[in-house]
Every structure is written in structure tokens, then in C-alpha cells.
Amino acid sequence: MTTAADRLAGQRPPSPPQGPTALPELPPEVVAEWQASGGPLVELLTRARELGPLSAFTLGPRRTVLVTGPEQVQHVLGQHNDGYVKQSHRAGVLLGDGVISAAGEPWRQQRKLLQSQFTQIGLRRWEQRIADAARRTERRWAELARTGEATDVAGDMQFFALDTIWRTLTGLPLDERTHHELDNINVVVATLSALTATAPADSARVEQALAQIDATCARAITTAREQSRDGLAPEQTGLLHLLLEAARTRPEYTDRLIRDELVNLLVAGHETTAKTLAWLFLRLEQNPEVRTRAVAVCRSGSETERREMINALINETLRLHPAVWLIPRHAAVDDTLDGFHVEAGSHVLVCPYLTHRDPELWPAPEQFDPWRFIEPGRRPTRQGSFYPFGLGARACLGQQFSFREMVALLELLLPSYGLLYRELPSSTFFGVVMCPDGPMRAEVRGLSDPPPTPGE
Numbered sequence: 001m002t003t004a005a006d007r008l009a010g011q012r013p014p015s016p017p018q019g020p021t022a023l024p025e026l027p028p029e030v031v032a033e034w035q036a037s038g039g040p041l042v043e044l045l046t047r048a049r050e051l052g053p054l055s056a057f058t059l060g061p062r063r064t065v066l067v068t069g070p071e072q073v074q075h076v077l078g079q080h081n082d083g084y085v086k087q088s089h090r091a092g093v094l095l096g097d098g099v100i101s102a103a104g105e106p107w108r109q110q111r112k113l114l115q116s117q118f119t120q121i122g123l124r125r126w127e128q129r130i131a132d133a134a135r136r137t138e139r140r141w142a143e144l145a146r147t148g149e150a151t152d153v154a155g156d157m158q159f160f161a162l163d164t165i166w167r168t169l170t171g172l173p174l175d176e177r178t179h180h181e182l183d184n185i186n187v188v189v190a191t192l193s194a195l196t197a198t199a200p201a202d203s204a205r206v207e208q209a210l211a212q213i214d215a216t217c218a219r220a221i222t223t224a225r226e227q228s229r230d231g232l233a234p235e236q237t238g239l240l241h242l243l244l245e246a247a248r249t250r251p252e253y254t255d256r257l258i259r260d261e262l263v264n265l266l267v268a269g270h271e272t273t274a275k276t277l278a279w280l281f282l283r284l285e286q287n288p289e290v291r292t293r294a295v296a297v298c299r300s301g302s303e304t305e306r307r308e309m310i311n312a313l314i315n316e317t318l319r320l321h322p323a324v325w326l327i328p329r330h331a332a333v334d335d336t337l338d339g340f341h342v343e344a345g346s347h348v349l350v351c352p353y354l355t356h357r358d359p360e361l362w363p364a365p366e367q368f369d370p371w372r373f374i375e376p377g378r379r380p381t382r383q384g385s386f387y388p389f390g391l392g393a394r395a396c397l398g399q400q401f402s403f404r405e406m407v408a409l410l411e412l413l414l415p416s417y418g419l420l421y422r423e424l425p426s427s428t429f430f431g432v433v434m435c436p437d438g439p440m441r442a443e444v445r446g447l448s449d450p451p452p453t454p455g456e
């Protein structure tokens with residue numbers, strides 16, 4: 001029988017939702033121990049990750065939230081990017097107000113201008129330059145195979161990626177002088193902390209490097225301006241000419257902002273691709289069975305099979321070694337994330353490196369197994385499990401571009417050359433970009449019985 005009390009209970013409003021709970025937090029003594037050890041940040045983050053897909057710790061005055069779970073990553077980068085913003089970029093000293101560090105309306109306008117050049121159609125314009133840069137590196141390896149001289153594989157990848165982006169920006173191949181001057185970008189990047197915008201240790205050296213970068217950019221801008229004035233065929237123009245064109249009607253595109261955009265595209269567009277290629281060659285060396293199988297496909301598979309294989313090699317490399325291994329944000333407002341409270345003002349670290357090595361998402365995560373990206377059902381279906389190019393509105397502008405250039409080079413090198421290493425790095429440097437810590441010296445060997453070239 002229903003009593004009056006039961007009837008009342010039925011009418012009762014549902015109990016209010018539980019408020020957000022505090023995030024699981026690393027004890028301060030663990031943080032202090034890590035600080036005293038002088039170990040890399042990734043060690044502290046790996047400890048924090050053990051607490052779950054969302055965790056927190058306090059580092060100095062800052063409360064830091066670590067985000068590694070797929071859904072939580074989606075929330076921060078994909079769905080709430082207005083609440084989790086970029087702030088005081090780690091590389092601000094180098095990037096100025098360029099598209100990587102800009103925010104709000106200026107960023108939206110800057111991104112819109114560049115975006116059209118990186119779509120499927122926009123990219124067609126750069127195909128030839130990518131192909132020319134790839135052939136240049138291939139010619140170098142052919143020559144090295146002939147002479148037996150050793151090379152630094154990571155250095156060659158750096159040159160290739162810089163040559164590609166330089167051709168795309170200016171329409172010109174990278175010359176020795178500019179190459180030497182732009183090495184200063186690496187000088188500055190190497191001093192930047194993965195975590196915060198701190199003053200570089202050797203500020204005099206950094207100042208000097210920045211002055212040289214500025215001078216190189218100023219020269220490139222002057223040359224492009226003169227070329228535009230003299231009239232240049234569209235196939236000879238680069239992104240820099242597009243920026244100069246924009247400056248005619250948009251006063252915000254001062255020479256300073258054009259310099260910043262140029263540097264942003266140079267930085268974003270070469271370090272990341274170069275390090276990914278270096279990691280890929282290193283992984284092939286460490287996994288001879290994978291190398292033998294993959295090279296066989298590249299030498300004798302159909303075009304589809306070759307493409308599929310190379311794409312899988314790149315993806316598996318990006319899974320284990322996402323060049324941008326840490327994506328920092330600033331919580332601009334209070335938020336509830338997966339039932340936990342994230343305070344406004346928190347420092348938020350989204351970490352593809354740890355997501356990509358989560359055994360619940362990626363079985364045997366430490367194994368270099370490109371076939372995960374080929375064989376059906378072997379990839380996690382949860383969105384946010386794989387994001388080497390970031391996610392959401394601020395995801396990488398150059399994702400397709402970098403794939404094109406990596407595929408173009410690997411299609412030439414993998415079927416035709418083997419490497420005999422003389423020196424290999426044994427550790428990883430976790431800076432703004434994660435990279436093999438040391439030279440990769442190798443002799444280049446032409447593989448016997450090269451496959452016939454098309455048309456032969």
C-alpha cells in the first residue's frame with residue numbers, strides 16, 4: 001500500500017547533482033623529490049599519470065593539471081578551447097605575435113589567411129617544391145652512397161624540412177648562407193623550457209641568434225617585395241608574397257608581423273617534421289624485422305600498398321614520438337572536467353606522449369608496430385587517443401603539408417638506401433620538441449638491385 005510519505009517522496013525533486021570533486025594530486029614530497037633529482041619533466045608527469053587520466057600537482061606557485069585521457073583531452077583541446085587558452089607561449093621570444101602564439105580575434109584573422117594555403121587544394125601549389133626538396137636530399141644520399149662518406153641522418157632531415165618550408169615561403173631553394181643563418185632558430189629553440197616561458201640561460205647568445213634570424217627575415221622580405229614589384233609568375237611566389245599582398249589592404253600586417261609569421265612557419269614547419277623523420281629512421285634501425293618488411297613493401301608493393309606502409313610508419317613514429325609531446329594551456333575560467341574541479345588560473349598540460357603510450361588504449365605500447373595503423377580493429381576507436389597534431393581550433397595547420405613532404409622523401413629513400421650507423425643516440429631530449437639526444441652518424445648504402453623507375 002502506498003503511504004502519504006511514499007507519495008511525497010515520489011514528488012521530491014531529485015537530489016542536487018554532486019559538486020565537482022578535487023583532482024587526484026601528487027603529494028608535495030614527490031614533487032620536491034623530483035625537483036631535487038633534477039630529472040626531466042616527463043618523469044614527474046609519468047608519476048602523475050599513474051593517478052589517472054586527470055591529475056594535479058603543485059610546482060612552485062602554480063597548480064598544474066595533467067590531462068592524458070582521450071575524453072578529457074577532447075574536452076580541453078576540442079570542445080572548450082575558449083576556456084583553455086594559450087598564454088605566454090614558451091617560445092614567445094622567438095615567435096612574437098605570429099599565428100602560433102596569437103590569441104582571440106587577431107589569431108582568427110591570421111589563421112584564416114594562412115589556412116587556405118594548407119587545404120587539399122591549396123597544397124597543390126606546393127607539390128612541386130616539396131618534390132624538388134625531396135629530390136635534392138635524394139641526390140645527396142646518392143652521392144654519399146657513391147663516396148662512402150658518413151652523414152648525420154638527423155642533420156639531413158633537418159636540411160630537407162627547412163629547404164621544403166623555405167621554398168614554400170619564398171619560392172627559392174635554401175642556399176648555404178641562409179641555411180647557416182637559420183640554424184640560429186635551433187640555437188633559440190634548444191634553450192626553451194618545455195614548460196614555461198622562462199628567460200633563457202645564455203641570454204647573450206640567444207639575443208645574438210634572434211638578431212641574426214631577424215636580419216635573415218628582413219632580407220627575405222625585401223627580396224620578396226622587390227620580386228612582387230617586378231611582377232612574378234604565380235608559380236614562383238611563396239607564402240611570403242601572399243603576406244605582402246595582404247599588407248596592402250590590412251595595416252596590421254606590418255613588417256614586424258610578417259617577420260613573426262615567417263618565423264612561426266619556419267619553426268613549426270621544420271623542427272617537427274625533421275625530428276619525426278629522424279625518429280622514424282632510428283626506429284627502423286632498432287627494429288630490423290619491421291625494416292625488412294616495410295622496405296620490401298616500399299620496393300615491390302603496389303602504389304596503394306607503398307603509400308599505406310609509409311603512412312603507417314609515419315603514424316607509428318608520431319604515436320611513440322609526437323614531436324610536440326606536451327601541449328600547455330591556461331585555464332581562463334573555473335571548469336568541471338569529468339566531474340573534477342579545475343580552478344581558473346591553473347596551468348593545464350595536455351600530453352600526447354603519455355596518451356599514446358597508455359596500454360589500455362595501445363596494447364604493447366612500447367613496441368614499434370606500424371601495422372596497428374593498417375590492420376583493421378587494431379587502433380583505439382575513442383577520439384582523443386591519437387593526436388600528434390593537436391585537436392580542435394588550434395590543431396596543426398601543417399598536418400597535411402608535413403605528411404606530403406615526409407611521404408615524398410620516404411618514397412625516394414626507403415626503397416633505394418640502407419644505413420650503416422656509426423653513432424646512435426641512446427636518450428631523448430624533451431624540450432619544446434622531443435628529439436633524439438645526439439648525432440645519428442651513418443654511411444649510406446645503395447640497396448642492390450634498385451627497383452625500376454616508372455616508364456623503364
Ligand code: HEM
Nearest residue numbers: 100268269272273276323324388389390394396397398402
Ligand atoms: C610532424 C610534423 C608536425 C607536428 C607533429 C606538428 C604538431 C603540431 C601541434 C601538436 C600543434 C598544436 C599545438 C597547440 O595546440 O598548442 C601544431 C600547431 C601548428 N602547426 Fe604543426 N606540426 C607539424 C608540422 C607542421 C608544419 C609542416 C607546419 C607548417 C607548414 C605547421 C604549422 C603549424 C602552425 C602554424 C600551428 C599553430 C596553429 C594555431 O595555433 O592556429 N606544423 N602543430
